[in-house]
Amino acid sequence: MGTLLSRTSVQTRLQSPVGMSFTEFSYQLFQAYDWLHLFQKYNCLFQIGGNDQMGNIMSGHELISKTCDKQVYGTVDILSNSGENNLEISGLTIPLVTTEMGDKFGKSAGNAMWLSSNKTSPFLLYQFFVRQVDSEVEKMLQLFTFDTVGGIKDLMRRHREKPELRLPHKRLAEQVVLLVHGEKGVVAALKATEALYEQSVTALGQMNASEVKSLFEGATIVDILPEPGQSVLDLSMKAGCFPTKGNTRNHIYS
Numbered sequence: 001m002g003t004l005l006s007r008t009s010v011q012t013r014l015q016s017p018v019g020m021s022f023t024e025f026s027y028q029l030f031q032a033y034d035w036l037h038l039f040q041k042y043n044c045l046f047q048i049g050g051n052d053q054m055g056n057i058m059s060g061h062e063l064i065s066k067t068c069d070k071q072v073y074g075t076v077d078i079l080s081n082s083g084e085n086n087l088e089i090s091g092l093t094i095p096l097v098t099t100e101m102g103d104k105f106g107k108s109a110g111n112a113m114w115l116s117s118n119k120t121s122p123f124l125l126y127q128f129f130v131r132q133v134d135s136e137v138e139k140m141l142q143l144f145t146f147d148t149v150g151g152i153k154d155l156m157r158r159h160r161e162k163p164e165l166r167l168p169h170k171r172l173a174e175q176v177v178l179l180v181h182g183e184k185g186v187v188a189a190l191k192a193t194e195a196l197y198e199q200s201v202t203a204l205g206q207m208n209a210s211e212v213k214s215l216f217e218g219a220t221i222v223d224i225l226p227e228p229g230q231s232v233l234d235l236s237m238k239a240g241c242f243p244t245k246g247n248t249r250n251h252i253y254s
Contacts, residue, residue, distance in 0.1 A: 003062070004028065007055045028059045035060030036067060045089050050096040052104070057091035064089055097143065100133055115180055121214035122181045126189035130166070130173035134159070137168045145175040 004010060004025070013020040035057075038044035047057055096104045105112060113128050114120040120128075132140060141152045155168045177185045188211050194203040196215050204212070222239045233248055242248040 004059070007058075010055065028056045031056035032059035032063040036063050039064050039068070039089065046092070047090075048092045048094065050104070051093040052096060054091075054093050057093065061089050061091060097140075100136055117181060117185070121192075121211075121217065122177050122185035122189040123192035123211070123214045124217060125180060126173045126177050126186075126193060128173075129176050130169045130193075132169060132172065134163070137172055141168060141172050141175075144179070145172065147171070147175070 010020065010025065013024070031053075035044065035047055047060065049057055098104050113125055129140065129144075138152060138156050141147055141155070142149070145152075147155075152168075155171060159166070159168050173189075174186055177189050181188075188207075191203045191207055192211055192215055194200045195207060224235065224239050226235055232252055233245065236242060236248045236252070237245060242251060
């Protein structure tokens with residue numbers, strides 16, 4: 001208990017106006033046991049985490065050291081080489097990617113981007129990065145793409161000349177989607193973007209059902225089976241898309 005209370009991260013939270021709940025305080029115990037379990041079952045010798053995870057990693061290596069009587073190293077900036085007689089357990093912390101305001105991205109912040117297309121579609125991943133503010137886009141190009149520093153600098157110069165084109169933002173979004181979802185993901189994201197923001201009927205017609213559904217993630221979706229001979233007007237009214245028939249007609253013919 002004394003070791004946990006002495007941690008700088010814990011002391012800072014305890015002395016802040018917000019304080020620290022018991023759930024937050026005890027969380028590092030669960031994280032420590034998690035690493036112990038991974039070590040015992042899967043021989044997990046190395047843990048990487050954001051620099052906000054240093055306390056959790058330290059708790060983990062201390063627990064493994066005491067439980068398994070192994071030589072354990074703390075948070076280091078390189079992977080240790082294991083000798084024949086000593087089993088070395090190492091941790092590595094890396095800087096967090098944060099927003100312009102210094103807030104981290106993640107589940108707890110409510111702005112997590114998932115690698116799985118079942119959780120974050122290629123379209124939403126593309127939109128997340130294409131909407132990044134100018135002050136962050138250059139840093140993200142350096143972090144998330146394989147573009148050269150010179151190429152990024154040139155792209156930012158072109159952006160300053162014609163900011164309305166948002167060239168670095170589009171480059172960032174396309175490269176991240178390509179890395180995560182491949183060429184098909186990029187094509188799907190661009191089609192969805194064109195259909196929604198450029199009102200392209202052609203692009204909309206080329207999209208499959210799952211791609212169309214990704215456009216409206218988070219919105220209310222009504223599934224209705226059209227009846228034979230039913231008009232677009234009647235179908236729209238049945239779905240409750242618009243309040244009146246007149247309003248519906250205006251949208252259909254506009």
